[in-house]
Amino acid sequence: xxxxxxxxxxxxxxxxxxxxxxxxxxxxxxxxxxxxxxxxxxxxxxxxxxxxxxxxxxxxxxxxxxxxxxxxxxxxxxxxxxxxxxxxxxxxxxxxxxxxxxxxxxxxxxxxxxxxxxxxxxxxxxx
Numbered sequence: 001x002x003x004x005x006x007x008x009x010x011x012x013x014x015x016x017x018x019x020x021x022x023x024x025x026x027x028x029x030x031x032x033x034x035x036x037x038x039x040x041x042x043x044x045x046x047x048x049x050x051x052x053x054x055x056x057x058x059x060x061x062x063x064x065x066x067x068x069x070x071x072x073x074x075x076x077x078x079x080x081x082x083x084x085x086x087x088x089x090x091x092x093x094x095x096x097x098x099x100x101x102x103x104x105x106x107x108x109x110x111x112x113x114x115x116x117x118x119x120x121x122x123x124x125x126x127x
Contacts, residue, residue, distance in 0.1 A: 027055050030084055039111050044122055047092060054087050093117045 030051060034040045043051065058080060082097075089095040093114065100110050 023055065023059055026059075026080060026084075027052060030055065030081060033081060033085075037106055038114055040114070040118070044118075046121075047088075047118075050092060051084070051088055054084050054091075058084055058087075089114075093121070 031043065031048075034043070034051075040047075086097050089097050095110075095114065095117075100107075
């Protein structure tokens with residue numbers, strides 16, 4: 001690997017693109033986005049495991065087309081982030097984000113509902 005001090009802007013951009021296509025980077029980025037966008041700071045073991053599985057499935061299905069589906073905008077066209085968010089929220093909590101999110105804003109009501117559903121899912125006394 002070349003010394004970063006001597007890389008051109010184009011080389012740095014290419015390095016960033018390659019890093020963004022890596023499994024660990026995408027998984028950590030998703031966890032950060034879930035925390036910042038949905039106020040979910042600590043994923044449970046089940047939530048984390050399912051997120052990892054969805055990311056792995058996404059990589060297997062889309063590795064060849066990843067370049068074409070790289071993130072363009074926060075809630076723009078289907079991006080790896082949105083595809084994975086949609087699946088994760090649907091599979092774990094039955095929430096269809098496509099119907100819930102208007103524009104780039106996530107409502108307080110949606111965040112409250114997610115919080116309630118997570119509490120219900122993680123409270124063994126409710127079974």
